[in-house]
Amino acid sequence: MPGPAPLDRDTAPHDPAGTRPVARLQFRAIPQARHWLLRAALLCVAVLALGLTAQLVPGGSAAELGVDQDLSQHHAALLTGVAMVLNVVFGPAAGVVLVAAVALYLWVxxxxxxxxxxxxxxxxxxxVASEFFxxxxxxxxxxxxxxxxPLSPETGSNSFPSGHVSFAVALGFALYFLARGTRWARIAAAAAVLVALVVAWSRLYIGVHYPTDVAxxxxxxxxxVLLVAGLWNRFAPRILERLPAAVPLRSTRS
Known part of the structure; x- marks a missing residue:
């Protein structure tokens, strides 16, 4: 997707008198799609349409349950181990630790x-998106x-969509954005897609989601991600310019 500016472009606007820099950092624009707001809205409509259809069509959930039941009858020790590890790694607790660790590395x-x-x-x-829907x-x-x-019995009205898969997809975007413009970009993109698909499979394998949930x-x-990118690129520079000069946003080494 085309971005509004190169990821590594330095921007240091000055005050009207030209005496001191206002922004003390290298602002990183998140890759942003054209018509990002419209595209995000259309995707949201598609999610709602898919969810309401799954809820309202008679026998829809029963038909989808057949996929989970078929997988449940063919569990294997290795696959079960992989699915259960992913269940923990992409769950809320471990996910927060993972994001915090990467963010701390980038900061420190x-x-x-x-x-x-x-x-x-x-x-x-x-x-956030999964909880909203x-x-x-x-x-x-x-x-x-x-x-x-049943490997991890769960009940409740929070099946659609899958939080694990939503997190895996967004995390893949975030890691790709970090690698974009480097030799690791293609590897990061391929790994992000593969991991998201495997996490989606694991949610069906464990039996805690329907196929439409993971889709x-x-x-x-x-x-x-589209919405966040558009809002970040539009409002983040203005916010950063207003921060006090004492805030250590970025050193000259990076």
Whole structure:
């Protein structure tokens, strides 16, 4: 997606008298799609349409449950181990630790508070989006009693979309944005897609989501990232320029 400015372009606007720099950092614009607000809105509409259809179409959930039931009957030790590890790693507690660790590295080691905040906001946007749609759709999770081998029985009206998958998608975007413009960009993009797909599979394998739940997660997280990128690029420079000069936003080493 085309961005409004190169990721590593220095911007240091000065006051009208030209006596001192106002922004003491290298502002990093998040890659931003054209018509980002419209695209984000269309993706949100698609998520809502998918969720309402899944809720209102008679027998829809029962038909989707067949996918979970089929996977539940063919569990294997290795695959179960992978699924359960992903269940923890991309869960809320471990996810917060993961995002905080990367953000802390960017702030302390790379000396870029701006980059750390941008990474954290993008990575967490998937969670926020999933919780927003969960409240609206309020779809019940698959009944673990109907599964042959329920690995992590969960109940409640928070099935649509999957928070784990939404987080995996947004985290993939955030890591790709960090790697963009380097030799690691393609590897980061491919890894992000692969991990998101594997996490989506794991949610069905464990039996805690329907196929439409994980499919909608890709749309919801993408909408959140589009929205965050557009808002960040529009408002972050103005906010940063107003911060006191004592705030250590970025060192000259990075």
């Amino acid at each position: 080691v790379r000396r870029s508070l701006v980059k750390a905040v941008a990474f954290g906001v993008v990575a967490c946007s998937g969670w 969960k409240l609206i759709i309020a779809r019940q999770r698959p009944n673990p009693a109907l599964l042959f081998d 909608a997660s890709f749309l919801a997280a993408s909408a959140a």
